[in-house]
Amino acid sequence: MHPFKTFTGLVAPLDRRDVDTDQIIPKQFLKLIERKGFGNYLFFNWRFDERGEPKADFVLNQSQYKKASILVTRSNFGCGSSREHAVWALLDYGIKTVIAESFADIFYSNAYKNGLLLITLKPDEIDTIMKRATEGTLYLTVDLEAQKVSEPSGLEYRFEIPKFIKDRLLEGLDDIGLTLKHESKIAEYEAKMKTARPWVIPAKPSPKKTSQSG
Amino acid sequence: MAKTLFEKIWDEHVIYQEEGKPALLYVDRHYIHEVTSPQAFEGLRLAKRKVRRPELTFATMDHNIPTTSRLLPVSDQLAAVQIATLEKNCAEFGITLFDLSSPYNGIVHVIGPELGLTLPGLTIVCGDSHTSTHGAFGALAFGIGTSEVEHVLATQCVWVEKPKVMEVNISGSLSRGVSAKDLALYMIRKIGVSGGSGYAIEYRGDTVEGFNMDERMTLCNMSIEAGARCGLVAPDEKTITYLRGRRYAPKNNAFEEAAEYWRSLKTDQGASFDKTVKIDAHIVAPQVTWGTTPAMAVDVTDVVPHPDSFEDPVERKAVERALEYMGLKPGTPITEIKVDRVFIGSCTNARLSDLEAAAKVVKGRRVASGVRAMVVPGSQTVKREAEERGLAKIFREAGFEWRESGCSMCLGMNQDILAPGERCASTSNRNFEGRQGAGGRTHLVSPMMAAAAAIAGRFVDVREWSFE
Numbered sequence: 056m057h058p059f060k061t062f063t064g065l066v067a068p069l070d071r072r073d074v075d076t077d078q079i080i081p082k083q084f085l086k087l088i089e090r091k092g093f094g095n096y097l098f099f100n101w102r103f104d105e106r107g108e109p110k111a112d113f114v115l116n117q118s119q120y121k122k123a124s125i126l127v128t129r130s131n132f133g134c135g136s137s138r139e140h141a142v143w144a145l146l147d148y149g150i151k152t153v154i155a156e157s158f159a160d161i162f163y164s165n166a167y168k169n170g171l172l173l174i175t176l177k178p179d180e181i182d183t184i185m186k187r188a189t190e191g192t193l194y195l196t197v198d199l200e201a202q203k204v205s206e207p208s209g210l211e212y213r214f215e216i217p218k219f220i221k222d223r224l225l226e227g228l229d230d231i232g233l234t235l236k237h238e239s240k241i242a243e244y245e246a247k248m249k250t251a252r253p254w255v256i257p258a259k260p261s262p263k264k265t266s267q268s269g
Numbered sequence: 270m271a272k273t274l275f276e277k278i279w280d281e282h283v284i285y286q287e288e289g290k291p292a293l294l295y296v297d298r299h300y301i302h303e304v305t306s307p308q309a310f311e312g313l314r315l316a317k318r319k320v321r322r323p324e325l326t327f328a329t330m331d332h333n334i335p336t337t338s339r340l341l342p343v344s345d346q347l348a349a350v351q352i353a354t355l356e357k358n359c360a361e362f363g364i365t366l367f368d369l370s371s372p373y374n375g376i377v378h379v380i381g382p383e384l385g386l387t388l389p390g391l392t393i394v395c396g397d398s399h400t401s402t403h404g405a406f407g408a409l410a411f412g413i414g415t416s417e418v419e420h421v422l423a424t425q426c427v428w429v430e431k432p433k434v435m436e437v438n439i440s441g442s443l444s445r446g447v448s449a450k451d452l453a454l455y456m457i458r459k460i461g462v463s464g465g466s467g468y469a470i471e472y473r474g475d476t477v478e479g480f481n482m483d484e485r486m487t488l489c490n491m492s493i494e495a496g497a498r499c500g501l502v503a504p505d506e507k508t509i510t511y512l513r514g515r516r517y518a519p520k521n522n523a524f525e526e527a528a529e530y531w532r533s534l535k536t537d538q539g540a541s542f543d544k545t546v547k548i549d550a551h552i553v554a555p556q557v558t559w560g561t562t563p564a565m566a567v568d569v570t571d572v573v574p575h576p577d578s579f580e581d582p583v584e585r586k587a588v589e590r591a592l593e594y595m596g597l598k599p600g601t602p603i604t605e606i607k608v609d610r611v612f613i614g615s616c617t618n619a620r621l622s623d624l625e626a627a628a629k630v631v632k633g634r635r636v637a638s639g640v641r642a643m644v645v646p647g648s649q650t651v652k653r654e655a656e657e658r659g660l661a662k663i664f665r666e667a668g669f670e671w672r673e674s675g676c677s678m679c680l681g682m683n684q685d686i687l688a689p690g691e692r693c694a695s696t697s698n699r700n701f702e703g704r705q706g707a708g709g710r711t712h713l714v715s716p717m718m719a720a721a722a723a724i725a726g727r728f729v730d731v732r733e734w735s736f737e
Contacts, residue, residue, distance in 0.1 A: 071590075075701045077699065077702070078701065083681065085333075086304070086350075088351060089307075089311070090308050091310065114674050129583055136397075137305070137398040138305065142414070157461070161413070168414065195673070217430075218289065218290075221288040231419070231424060234424045237284065237426075241425065252527075252530070254524070255297050255391065258519050258523070
């Protein structure tokens with residue numbers, strides 16, 4: 056994961072709420088066994104028609120938004136399936152930051168684990184950004200260190216973010232490496248559990264099959 | 270200090286936590302499947318890491334597998350690669366896999382409980398959002414992403430921010446013809462698709478106590494559709510009876526000792542919840558979704574709503590868009606909506622008692638002409654038992670297709686999909702745009718309602734029908 060750096064990017068307005076991960080990356084593209092290449096399929100059913108031709112009415116197909124790296128949307132973005140492919144698709148397309156009223160829980164943690172910054176702003180602030188991005192070309196500078204998003208005019212939107220997520224994004228830390236620093240605590244816990252709750256370890260399967268499921 | 274059920278399990282599993290940061294939680298069971306695990310194993314391999322506790326990790330293949338004969342090779346080449354990759358990864362890292370030839374294969378959230386792997390008081394994770402299902406046993410179970418799958422494989426732990434706890438207290442009995450699924454949809458309607466975000470839900474009250482384990486699983490399964498990553502029900506004698514003798518459950522004395530502990534897993538008197546929602550079960554009618562989120566539902570006796578009846582402009586726009594996608598006109602009675610397809614299946618509603626409920630409605634009747642209906646059992650065990658009890662025969666004789674188990678048309682990763690514009694009554698959990706196939710139109714319902722829709726060719730109020 057790369058450290059998150061301050062950047063200025065073009066904003067694409069996706070004026071919808073409850074955008075689920077099935078929309079972000081439809082199931083037919085979950086069959087790949089690598090993490091790359093999902094950007095081509097981002098919002099696939101909204102971006103392309105049955106013949107695979109771009110749909111003119113979808114925001115990322117409009118010439119002024121094609122190079123967007125910031126997505127602004129409404130509430131509960133990323134709800135539904137836990138598929139991390141949704142985050143991989145956004146990043147692979149070139150989206151570095153999503154600004155919304157709120158995000159679904161699993162999507163939220165998938166995002167920061169991959170270096171995608173999610174910014175939560177108030178509904179009226181979303182309204183303003185949505186309007187400006189819809190009516191003209193809007194560039195925003197995202198400064199994670201200072202926790203602010205700013206327009207070239209100087210207008211600023213401040214945002215809150217848990218400190219540990221901010222630190223992780225700024226440093227681009229690997230989770231597993233971090234956790235393994237606590238290896239001795241994990242081993243200690245396992246040893247304790249072995250005597251305190253031995254039944255947690257799955258029993259050796261009984262030879263006969265289970266007789267009922269209800 | 271008085272604790273909630275959630276807090277008891279949480280506290281038992283925290284290994285390390287710093288103020289204001291996520292806790293490092295120990296994972297007792299890690300379930301994996303073919304779709305969200307390949308990149309995790311690849312990550313392990315690149316970093317030359319091992320699976321820390323392969324004996325706590327169990328794998329199945331369910332998401333993309335065909336539900337037609339298992340004697341034939343998997344025709345979808347990409348799916349076949351994913352399946353082979355899981356086989357290879359499990360062999361290399363020493364993980365038990367219930368593959369396509371296993372009699373225990375099935376949907377991960379059906380087989381975990383069925384095999385006695387899911388137990389009260391455990392922490393359970395899986396790269397699938399419907400992991401909330403296992404909370405029905407009083408386990409702390411939630412879905413994770415692929416990076417977390419890799420993390421759990423390597424460390425047997427997961428970093429989690431402690432959620433708040435919401436009590437959903439349900440009292441009274443459900444009417445005949447109304448099920449746990451209707452109750453779940455009703456709750457989501459009431460609190461909204463993000464009403465549970467940031468919360469773990471504990472389901473309580475005499476209705477929940479009266480539910481069998483399958484019903485509790487349906488309820489917990491749908492927690493994520495309200496935005497809650499996990500749902501829980503306190504274990505009781507029903508839970509213990511269900512688990513006794515299961516294949517991987519503790520045996521003999523170990524079981525009795527465990528059961529003693531499980532009985533202590535309930536919210537203490539005086540413990541407080543961050544939020545409480547009360548539901549009166551007897552007013553719940555069969556629910557039918559009309560839109561593209563599970564909260565867009567109404568009573569079967571109602572009509573498709575008018576966008577103008579929604580005040581919030583963002584919501585109104587979402588409703589307009591949903592009606593356009595669904596091809597529905599405001600004011601249309603739900604019972605006038607015709608269906609092309611019926612799907613009885615998924616981790617929400619494909620356990621034996623779900624199939625029994627649907628079969629009661631189907632018995633002695635025929636699928637309407639022009640309707641294609643299928644039953645996809647949740648596991649091979651459910652399939653065998655349903656065949657032994659004569660349910661398969663009832664479905665077949667009525668004109669239903671009787672399939673091998675799998676996730677199937679719940680998410681349409683295999684060949685079981687809707688054609689564009691086709692309308693389906695489905696017992697699954699998500700009616701998102703394109704969920705069951707690009708352009709497909711999904712109406713979420715209970716197994717009894719789906720069965721009745723198959724017979725009538727349109728939605729009907731199953732309460733008005735006679736059945737055993």
